[in-house]
Amino acid sequence: MNWRLIHFAMPTIDYVVAHELAHLREMNHSPRFWDVVRSVLPDYERSRGVLKDDVLPVFE
Ligand SMILES: [Zn+2]
Incomplete structure (x- = not known):
């Protein structure tokens, strides 16, 4: 693993x-879900661009 x-x-x-x-x-x-994400990680949209949501484990 490199830097x-x-x-x-x-x-x-x-x-x-x-x-x-x-x-x-x-x-x-939902929009409420993304409000929660934003409350934890205000610049989440920048990181979200790196990973597509569908590679994450899904609960729904
Ligand atoms: Zn999700």
């Missing part, structure tokens, strides 16, 4: 964690 991969991975991991935490509050992808 470039670490640089890429950290915001992505933050986004995945924030996303999964938000699903504990909202078991869907």
